[in-house]
Every structure is written in structure tokens, then in C-alpha cells.
Amino acid sequence: MDPLVIGIAGGTGSGKTTVTNAILERLDTNRAVVLQHDSYYRDLSFYGDVTPAQVNFDHPDSLETPLLIRHIQDLKQGHPIEQPIYNFTTHRRLEATRTLVPREIIIIDGILIFVDKELRELMDIKIFVDTDADERLIRRIRRDILERGRSVESVMQQYASTVKPMHLEFVEPSKHWADVIIPRGAENVVAIDMVASKIAMMLRENRN
Numbered sequence: 001m002d003p004l005v006i007g008i009a010g011g012t013g014s015g016k017t018t019v020t021n022a023i024l025e026r027l028d029t030n031r032a033v034v035l036q037h038d039s040y041y042r043d044l045s046f047y048g049d050v051t052p053a054q055v056n057f058d059h060p061d062s063l064e065t066p067l068l069i070r071h072i073q074d075l076k077q078g079h080p081i082e083q084p085i086y087n088f089t090t091h092r093r094l095e096a097t098r099t100l101v102p103r104e105i106i107i108i109d110g111i112l113i114f115v116d117k118e119l120r121e122l123m124d125i126k127i128f129v130d131t132d133a134d135e136r137l138i139r140r141i142r143r144d145i146l147e148r149g150r151s152v153e154s155v156m157q158q159y160a161s162t163v164k165p166m167h168l169e170f171v172e173p174s175k176h177w178a179d180v181i182i183p184r185g186a187e188n189v190v191a192i193d194m195v196a197s198k199i200a201m202m203l204r205e206n207r208n
Contacts, residue, residue: 002206004199009112009114009171010185011111011131012058012140014111014136017109023199032107033075040065041057042062044091055091058111058165058166073122076106079102080102083100130175131185140155140159182195
């Protein structure tokens with residue numbers, strides 16, 4: 001059976017992962033494999049002798065999307081993959097990888113996953129999580145400080161210099177490609193129920 005590929009995009013802090021988990025709760029987590037685009041950030045050494053502050057991590061070129069595409073194709077063909085593990089504190093990939101095995105649902109989560117045409121065309125359903133910009137900023141600050149060891153000043157500087165401009169240039173326009181837009185993220189129970197029902201129906205059709 002050809003796996004169902006679902007893309008879940010949205011701005012930083014929009015609640016993509018929470019929406020993903022909410023959808024899977026209505027289906028079966030054992031039937032799905034989740035690939036986060038963030039895992040495919042290029043190692044800092046890729047840029048040569050630069051500091052992290054000199055790198056635009058919110059531009060599509062900062063991610064090794066061709067590798068993600070190849071991994072999705074491998075999973076669709078029934079082959080396990082070795083997904084990179086990225087350390088957001090050091091901005092480097094670990095030597096270890098994460099083994100992911102094929103499932104009948106493949107979910108791709110990331111802010112820029114609708115930007116690349118080849119990646120976009122692998123998806124059967126494209127979902128955009130649309131959350132208020134102020135709420136997204138608050139979540140980003142909280143996450144980067146608590147989980148990634150950054151200061152409030154560095155988070156705000158990055159937001160102003162690259163996060164917001166790249167959101168306006170790449171992320172927001174990519175909403176055009178979405179099949180479903182979910183306002184308010186995981187709070188929108190009605191939309192999540194509808195999406196989960198649609199996925200369940202498509203899985204039944206695949207089996208038949």
C-alpha cells in the first residue's frame with residue numbers, strides 16, 4: 001500500500017507539532033512516522049568559518065531538503081532511513097542518527113515544507129497551521145530560552161533580522177499551496193476532527 005504523505009506547515013511557534021499529535025491521537029500513532037524538517041538543518045561547518053549569528057537559519061537554503069526528499073521516497077518504497085539529529089545549541093549534527101521505519105502515514109512537519117516544489121508534490125494532504133503572530137513570538141521566546149539555552153536578547157535579535165522577514169518572504173506565501181488552513185492551531189478541535197476523518201477515509205480507500 002502506498003503510504004499517505006501529509007505535510008503540516010506554519011510559522012515558527014504556530015503549533016505544528018501540537019496539531020500533528022492531536023491528529024495522531026484521533027488515528028493511531030503506531031501507523032505513522034513523523035519527519036521534522038528541522039532535523040535536516042545543515043551543520044554549521046557547511047558555512048565555513050562563521051559564527052551562528054552570521055547564518056540565516058530561516059532561509060530555505062539552510063536546510064538539506066534534497067536529503068529529506070530522498071528519505072521520504074525511501075520510506076514510500078518500504079525502506080527504513082537514518083534521519084539526522086541536529087543540536088540546536090551547537091548548530092551541529094550529531095554523529096548518531098535516528099532510525100525511522102516505513103508506516104502507512106508519513107507526516108512532514110516544518111515551516112518551509114511547502115516552499116520546495118519537489119517536496120510539496122510528494123504530499124497527498126497539505127495543512128497550514130495559522131496562528132496569531134504575537135502568540136507565535138511568545139512561544140518562540142519560551143522555547144528557545146528553555147529548550148535551546150538562548151538569551152531573550154539573542155532570540156529577539158534573530159526574530160527581527162531573519163525570522164520575521166523570512167516568514168513574510170517564504171512561509172506566509174506558501175499558505176497558497178495548503179489544502180487545509182487551521183486557524184488557532186490545536187485549539188481548533190473541529191478542524192482537527194475533520195482532517196483526521198479525511199485521513200481515515202483516505203487510508204480505507206488505500207487499503208481497498
